[in-house]
Amino acid sequence: MVVDNFENVLTLLAAILGLLGCLFKYIKTPKRWYWLLITFFLADFLSDYYWTIYSLVMGSYPEVSEFLAYFGWNLGYFVLVFAVLCIRSDEAKCFFHPLILWPFLTNIIQFTLYIQYGGIFNNLWQVGTTTITMVLCMQEIMYYVCNRKKGAEFPHFSIIVLLFLISEYGMWTASCFTWENDFADPYPYFTISSSVLMILFAWAAGKHFNKETSADSGNELAEFRYQMLFQAIVSVLICGASIGGYILSIVLKNTLPAMQLGTTASDRIVVMLFVISVSLSLLVLLLVYVIDHHYAKVRNKKLDMDSARRSRFSFIFTIIITFSLMLFVVVYNTRLLYNASVTEINEDAKDVVKSTAAELENYISVAKTTLRVVADTVELMDQSGASTEDIYKYITDQTKIQSHQFDENFTGIYAYVNGVFMDGSGWIPPKGYNPEERDWYKTAIAANGEIAIVSPYLDAQTGDIVITFAKSFGREASGPSEHLHDVVCLDVKVNHIQEIAEQISVAGKGYGMVLDQDGFVVAHKDITKRGSMSRDIFENNIIGFGKGQFDTVIDGKQSTLFVHAIMEKWVVIIAVNNAELLESVHSQLAVNILISIIIFVLILFFYYFGYKIEQHNNKKVAELNMEVVSALAEAIDAKDAYTNGHSSRVARYTKMIAEQLGYSEGEQNELYMMGLLHDVGKIGVPDSVINKQGKLTDEEYEMIKTHPVIGGKILESIKENPRLSIGARWHHERYDGTGYPDGLAGAEIPEEARIIAVADAYDAMTSTRSYRGVMPQAKVREEIAKGIGTQFDPLFAGIMLGLIDHDENYTMREK
Structure with a gap:
């Protein structure tokens, strides 16, 4: 996605720079060919803007109809046909050479390839309009080739447009194939070529029509203030609206919780960006209208600006534009760095919580396996007619073996067999103790032979959290009152799970915890929170989220939870305060912004240094001019x-x-x-x-x-x-x-x-x-x-x- 974002941003910048270039030309010389190019760039901007900003903010492409997705680009290709018709010599319009038809042959072949990957209308429109444009360009180029010795004009614009469309076809063709890696994919290279050529449109049009500049164009000083004013307006308008839409998209995304960022939110962002691009296009067209209808009037006012003020205005204007572009670059790079850093941190946290969940699953699997072996053995002994004393002795021996040889947290094995309760640790139940009323018995019976994990409980005497693993097995009834279900259980203290929870962190930040399906805190880095409920810690209910990344508030501070399920029964959680989590990211961003400020200050210094030199030289030239004029006046008076x-x-x-x-x-x-x-x-x-x-x-x-x-x-x-x-x-x-x-x-x-x-x-x-x-x-x-x-x-x-x-x-x- 990084390469895609680079390509999208590059094409958007090319559209903006090309638009500004044509607008500046039009402000200086309001001619029809610049108006057509302005329309072309506005149409291109219409699609590039909402597509690029959405992909930057949301990390994916907008889900819109094919007509809407390609509307701006298709309109731009249509306008480009008329621009090429307008920006070429009259002599070339009736010229014919067989080579001008080669785009028909090659593009038909390309069309048969493209039709496999896109809609027929979109492909017909794009291939059709671009083919006509390429033929017109070739007509101008071949006329020059055949008549250059006779003084034919060099076809700057036709060559630039032809190379641009060839680059576009290169992009389209490259997108139809799968490439081994980004470096082998020619799409980015054609994108760069296409973007550079787009920026050159205004220059090429100006070269072609230098001879047709207006009679008043020499009076640049009288029109300078007017031109610079409108150039400043359109620059601030276009750059400000572009950056503003990006910021608004981020704000809109952040105002909705992560779990609600679905189709509705995406549609809102797409509509907002499309409205911004359409509104900006209409505003620019309105400015073009104002320029077109009031240019002569403003020009006739003979407004002028002396060289010192003109130089000062140019200096300030250059600084503003430089600052605006640098601000955009800083905002974009900062956002890119922020997203990359946050993504890296989040992935690290997810890896940690996933590996912790795997470790806990292995530990629980050992407990389940231990219980399964004991329960199967007890069942086999019961079926073979072993006495209650033999079963009790086996359970007692296994309790000691498991505790001393395998895991000291395996604190006891007990069973309820043939209506007799037997505890391997030697615990004697009080009078009136009925195992069938206990949670471990009911949970085991409900599991129907599967190993069940009973809800943890806090041992009042030891203060330990204890987990019970229980397994039931049935028997055939020999009488109406015969006991039908036997249960074997294993009690496990959570000490080892607690140790794991205490070690959980993301690069030394945050803390871990383990919850059961009811929200009971099985383990927590803060041992005082063991045995509490999750609702006492979080403002929202985390249980049932499965796995992922979620926002919550802990102790009044915005925090992020990284969650992963354990055997669909428990969840392991890493909770990190956002300020702590992003501390290093903010430091990197601060350094990045500081470096950008230093670079801007250096640019400003050199601009100012050059400006002062220019002012000094202008002053010397003005003094010299005045001396020459004074000498001439004295000669006249003489x-x-x-x-x-x-x-x-x-x-x-x-x-x-x-x-x-x-x-x-x-x-x-x-x-x-x-x-x-x-x-x-x-x-x-x-x-x-x-x-x-x-x-x-x-x-x-x-x-x-x-x-x-x-x-x-x-x-x-x-x-x-x-x-x-x-x-x-x-x-x-x-x-x-x-x-x-x-x-x-x-x-x-x-x-x-x-x-x-x-x-x-x-x-x-x-x-x-x-x-x-x-x-x-x-x-x-x-x-x-x-x-x-x-x-x-x-x-x-x-x-x-x-x-x-x-x-x-x-x-x-x-x-």
Whole structure:
């Protein structure tokens, strides 16, 4: 079962990882082929999940109908047909080559083998759908083989799917045969191959459709937060639900007593796991729906995350996923180790109680044999006409012989023959003693010639527990009052049985006892409990359980009883306190968990170390970028003798406005860089026009007006952050729509450009120009206020007015 559990867990993990891989791809690029693969993995998960978790918890496979057992897998094979149809080149769809038909030939042969071991519908469905899929894959592969020199696309997905289905057929075929051992069985090897190939589905689909990525996919920074959020949600949802179902199954199993774990409990667990897998599948499909219908809307919001926050988020997300996976591994390994250890301890305990029962049976058999020999001899003597004195002498001699030469616990032989009671130990019964009224006589007569074990009794004089073995034999009546039944008995003290009970333990834990069929304690490690009844020790009645392992409460503590019958008359029991029994197991689990924690801490340390290095490198790169951009801005400003430092001041004022708006540090830095580069387009304007001291002609003014378009095109080419072009292209747009180059108005103008427009205009008025000096602060404030609603966005202009009011010493100007 260990190998089976490994195979089941591996296929379940493959389904989960494949599902997450396709979901991550779909979140990034919501295309139909990923949706089909998501459906395939969800269908596979539907069957893998409840099947695997049930087998782990219950130690057996669920008893469900064939339709329910294979429903998810069969649905997955059906969906895979459409996935292969979708994920292949158009040119291959009409291509034919004889080799593409080989799956029909081989799979028909396989079908004749499988039909002997399974239902016809299930085999027809699986072989039929997989054969169609394999033919489609071969069509794509053979097209590539014949046309690779003409530039045909390499069929990554078709090859992966074909190898996956070949592995599936290898598993099915291997299951039809009996193998000498697990190492010779190819089933596990095909399982590993199939699982690895499943995980590669998303990668292969991505390779096939790299050329079809959306036009907006380059804008990854704007969508990063959205993508990571949904990736985190689906990861926590799938992993959490998977682990949660496992824990719930264990809880459900443990809430029912071991003796009640029958069909009802099994059905409950199967239904619960199936409901969890179906619910999880529906939730994932709902998330896919949300992603599909809101992706464009969220993308258009242009949400962004600076590199430091993105790196930090990635670090935290990686740690969470790593911790979740490690937690699952620890829980699974802990459960596996716990089950294996408990099973080993239980088997050891059962072996001990079984060997003890065998030893006691041998001892009782000796007593029975001794009695049988004596009783048969007495019967023979009686039939041969021996006198009562001769029989009494024989009984007396045998009592001494058995006690001195064989077993000192064989304390006495006595008989009731011909209506005369005779005791080999010399005991003389009191007056009025009637043997026929004694339990030993009645029990022997009821046994009808078989040896009977009379209920033990406590000797009031010696304090010993005594067991009586009795055997009756009949005689022919010579008269109406003739005695018809004679009885011979052997009394045995339980001292030897007591010694055995005192030695019983499981690796030095627990204690032993022996009970008769009435619950009378024949022997007990605690000698004070001898002669008591089992109901005085246990909360439930143990007698009648036969053999096995049972839970009970002893002295208010949960305990486990290991029981084995002795000749269907008595039971030998080992009672162990659960805390004591599992002490070593808990120690092993503690060590295992501690090692896992240490490993996780080490992983966390190296992750954190790498994260800090990445942060340091990002900081250096950001500083370098800023230096390069600042140098470029200075070079741009140098083209105009009267705008020296203009770009850096605009960038500073822009950042100040953004700070007042509550923008994040990353967003402020991005706006600062946009401010530095807002006039980069002046590179394309002749110096003679920029530095002309007189009035510009209409032609020259039109040349000046081209610098936003030129700057926008230059900065759009920066793939890492094409948003830098926003400030350069639209910082001369006006709020009322009369600006240039595109005549945008109001909210049509990107927010960043509206902020830069205010900062640019403010610096133009607070710096020296060829035709004037720095304008007075009051005049500047008046012009800004005048432009609200026409030239400037009222919100950003209002913030600039607030900054002016706080600048009492007029430091916000060209020095």
